[in-house]
């Protein structure tokens with residue numbers, strides 16, 4: 001085998017494994033596996049590494065940087081037009097135009113300024129994205145996301161003032177804490193606020209997230225292999 005087909009088999013196999021694990025976790029929790037979507041997080045990986053995952057049938061992908069996504073996805077999308085792209089990293093309001101052009105969903109809405117910029121761009125472009133509000137469930141000062149106590153006010157702004165439909169909530173638990181506690185908390189916040197979408201769970205904890213009701217898991221390294229350290 002050439003190194004290329006080696007890599008292809010590896011990624012396709014890892015993708016299948018993640019899908020099987022998700023389905024098993026869903027059944028274990030008496031949930032329908034079809035209710036949990038897999039977002040393959042392709043940040044730092046390029047076309048040749050992403051292609052085998054596309055060829056294996058995966059269509060939902062996550063990127064954390066607008067510029068990086070812009071550099072690689074238009075070409076891949078021309079070959080696979082039914083791809084859906086999820087922005088999972090922080091968004092600056094001056095990038096809202098490009099983000100709305102390229103992405104189908106944004107998981108990092110976390111402040112009024114961004115909500116206003118996204119609403120304005122969606123209106124201007126006549127395009128509707130699925131929107132998730134990122135909640136800083138661990139209240140970590142360095143981390144993105146709105147504080148839990150400020151969530152109702154941001155939701156009110158989105159829904160009542162800006163006319164945005166919010167799909168759900170997203171969180172990234174603190175690295176040194178039990179993720180299950182944060183997944184349970186995010187799920188409770190969603191119920192309290194009348195939201196059904198839950199974007200939670202990464203390579204190390206996506207099965208736990210499924211147990212706690214995730215509707216979207218964001219899995220990178222378990223599919224694409226490890227990334228160089230930032």
Ligand SMILES: *Cc1c(COP(=O)(O)O)cnc(C)c1O
Pocket residue numbers: 041043064088089172201202203204218219220221222
């Ligand atoms: C990188 C990233 C992921 C995927 O992380 P892995 O541990 O590689 O699965 C998920 N969510 C966000 C917000 C990320 O930045």
